[in-house]
Amino acid sequence: MDTSHTPELNALAESAGMGLSAVVAGLRTSREVTNKIRYRGEIRELPSREAMKTLLAHLQAALFPTHYGHTDLSDETIDYFVGSQLNAALCILKEQVRRSLYFSSDSEEDSLLRERADVITREFAHQLPDIRDVLVSDIQAAYHGDPAASSISEILLCYPGTTAIIYHRLAHALHQLGAPLLARLIADIAHSATGIDIHPAAQIGPSFFIDHGTGVVIGETTIIGRNVRLYQAVTLGAKRFPQEPDGSLVKGIPRHPIVEDDVVVYAGATLLGRITIGQGSVIGGNVWLTHSVPPASNISQAEMLSDCHQP
Numbered sequence: 640m641d642t643s644h645t646p647e648l649n650a651l652a653e654s655a656g657m658g659l660s661a662v663v664a665g666l667r668t669s670r671e672v673t674n675k676i677r678y679r680g681e682i683r684e685l686p687s688r689e690a691m692k693t694l695l696a697h698l699q700a701a702l703f704p705t706h707y708g709h710t711d712l713s714d715e716t717i718d719y720f721v722g723s724q725l726n727a728a729l730c731i732l733k734e735q736v737r738r739s740l741y742f743s744s745d746s747e748e749d750s751l752l753r754e755r756a757d758v759i760t761r762e763f764a765h766q767l768p769d770i771r772d773v774l775v776s777d778i779q780a781a782y783h784g785d786p787a788a789s790s791i792s793e794i795l796l797c798y799p800g801t802t803a804i805i806y807h808r809l810a811h812a813l814h815q816l817g818a819p820l821l822a823r824l825i826a827d828i829a830h831s832a833t834g835i836d837i838h839p840a841a842q843i844g845p846s847f848f849i850d851h852g853t854g855v856v857i858g859e860t861t862i863i864g865r866n867v868r869l870y871q872a873v874t875l876g877a878k879r880f881p882q883e884p885d886g887s888l889v890k891g892i893p894r895h896p897i898v899e900d901d902v903v904v905y906a907g908a909t910l911l912g913r914i915t916i917g918q919g920s921v922i923g924g925n926v927w928l929t930h931s932v933p934p935a936s937n938i939s940q941a942e943m944l945s946d947c948h949q950p
């Protein structure tokens with residue numbers, strides 16, 4: 640018999656000497672007594688970030704097969720490729736939706752959650768052609784909105800704003816269909832990959848373009864019209880957080896800007912509160928704006944300073 644210790648056994652022997660059983664028992668008490676991790680008596684199965692990353696890779700490949708799937712597809716193979724990517728994506732999605740539903744439902748039967756996961760997955764799949772059409776408008780907006788862009792392929796392969804809006808439109812659909820936790824997970828994967836933080840509930844019209852993108856934040860109740868362009872470090876945020884009588888923050892109330900069609904917001908601008916940026920306005924770099932502006936406004940830092948000096 641081999642008496643040599645494996646690295647795992649060595650590690651266990653070492654940790655035994657450190658009194659770890661008390662720590663493990665304390666962690667169990669924290670899990671089971673202080674914070675409830677169970678759903679109907681069972682340990683809750685969690686959605687997996689890794690599974691969601693795989694799902695996103697399959698979805699991106701199904702949406703834009705040559706750019707994100709396989710560079711050598713032909714007329715003969717492309718539809719089969721898309722079908723297989725879609726099939727792989729939807730198998731993962733159904734399971735991840737089921738797991739995520741434990742977090743928005745306290746007591747439903749497992750069989751009901753499975754049915755809801757089926758419905759959400761099917762409806763999501765049927766929305767994909769429309770989502771793709773809107774994404775094409777976003778990619779075209781990037782091409783037309785950036786003098787440095789030399790081709791549509793460059794927009795697809797090299798722009799963080801493209802990744803952010805693809806993930807956002809997928810996440811938004813899942814959010815609307817009743818899978819908010821998965822939607823949030825996708826938004827966070829996009830944030831990690833691009834530095835662009837878009838809440839999945841934010842409503843964004845077609846032909847949307849974020850150039851450069853690092854540090855952009857778009858809050859939960861933001862509404863953005865058609866043909867809007869943002870640059871890096873723009874914040875569409877909340878100005879205040881109203882409280883319930885018990886002191887907790889009111890959830891979900893409209894508190895982020897409405898940005899109408901054809902608006903451009905330059906780098907570093909911070910727009911806070913439920914204000915409206917009128918159609919066709921231009922908001923200059925580093926502007927701090929907490930009031931609405933009418934259509935066709937041109938707001939720059941100099942403008943804001945001269946406002947401050949008026950009697």
Ligand SMILES: CC(=O)OC[C@H](N)C(=O)O
Binds near residue numbers: 857
């Ligand atoms: C973007 C933003 O306003 O963030 C603050 C907070 N998370 C909220 O949603 O109100």
